[in-house]
Amino acid sequence: GQSLEQPSEVTAVEGAIVQINCTYQTSGFYGLSWYQQHDGGAPTFLSYNALDGLEETGRFSSFLSRSDSYGYLLLQELQMKDSASYFCAVKGTGFQKLVFGTGTRLLVSP
Amino acid sequence: EADIYQTPRYLVIGTGKKITLECSQTMGHDKMYWYQQDPGMELHLIHYSYGVNSTEKGDLSSESTVSRIRTEHFPLTLESARPSHTSQYLCASGRAGDNEKLFFGSGTQLSVL
Numbered sequence: 001g002q003s004l005e006q007p008s009e010v011t012a013v014e015g016a017i018v019q020i021n022c023t024y025q026t027s028g029f030y031g032l033s034w035y036q037q038h039d040g041g042a043p044t045f046l047s048y049n050a051l052d053g054l055e056e057t058g059r060f061s062s063f064l065s066r067s068d069s070y071g072y073l074l075l076q077e078l079q080m081k082d083s084a085s086y087f088c089a090v091k092g093t094g095f096q097k098l099v100f101g102t103g104t105r106l107l108v109s110p
Numbered sequence: 111e112a113d114i115y116q117t118p119r120y121l122v123i124g125t126g127k128k129i130t131l132e133c134s135q136t137m138g139h140d141k142m143y144w145y146q147q148d149p150g151m152e153l154h155l156i157h158y159s160y161g162v163n164s165t166e167k168g169d170l171s172s173e174s175t176v177s178r179i180r181t182e183h184f185p186l187t188l189e190s191a192r193p194s195h196t197s198q199y200l201c202a203s204g205r206a207g208d209n210e211k212l213f214f215g216s217g218t219q220l221s222v223l
Contacts, residue, residue: 033210042200042214043153050210087153091210097168098143098204098212100153 002026004088004101011107012078020073020104022088030091032064032071033098038084046073046086075106083108113137116201116215123191124223131186131218133201139213140206142184146170147198147217159184160206191222 004024012018022032031050035043049055049064049071061074075082088101114135123129135142140161145153145168155168159178173195174188184203188195198219202212 031210035212042216043202043212044214045211048210085150089210097155097158098210099155099169100145102152103150105150 002090002099004090004099006086006088006101006104008102009105009107011109013109014078014080016078017074017076018078018106020075020086020088020106022071022073022101024069024071024088024090024101026069026090026099028091029066029069032062033089034060034062034073035087035089035100036084037087037103043087078108080108080110082106114201114203114213114215116199116218118218119216120219120221122221122223125190125192127191127222129188129191129220131199131201131220133184133186133215134182135184135203135213136182137203137205137213138181139203140181141204142178143202143204143212144168144174144176144184144186145200145202146172147200149198153200157186191220193222196220196222 033048034046037043047062054063059076064071085103087103089098117132142159144157147153154170156172157176159165198217200217201215204212
């Protein structure tokens, strides 16, 4: 099976930088994804890492270390609108399924 | 902009009723999924489909059933709703070979009284 662990909550102030970690255990690994979900909204895709290293997309970056079964999402120049839940996800056994982590609630204050 | 639609957005029904949650996508995606999510909690996969006439159960046991008669349509049915079915149901789709990027619908918030 698969399991993913994330911190339950992270707080930060506007303009700051925050890192959300994700550790995973899976029998087969095809990549780590990140999704953002605002309260009452649907998850939206943020980034994907198949190889080790850092992927940058605007204010958001995502990092993967396959040897450590670990990744993180880095959010820079935080804005109030970044307050949301963030989920990491991996392809599960059977290849076709995407399994989500427990989610991290990010609270950005003024 | 994702073109995946779920109806109804909200549904309140009594115990024992049969319901069908609708999900349609216009992107021609082969893969479709149903996730169940309680407030502030993780998403649990309950059903998925590789394509027409292909459906599989997910990791979370569910009393619901699905069908995939057309590529664009992936409805979920509860034959007899119970209060334990109260939850948000999210439908998603993705291209074959690109499972990492899923497009989600707005969800159906189901309340069973």
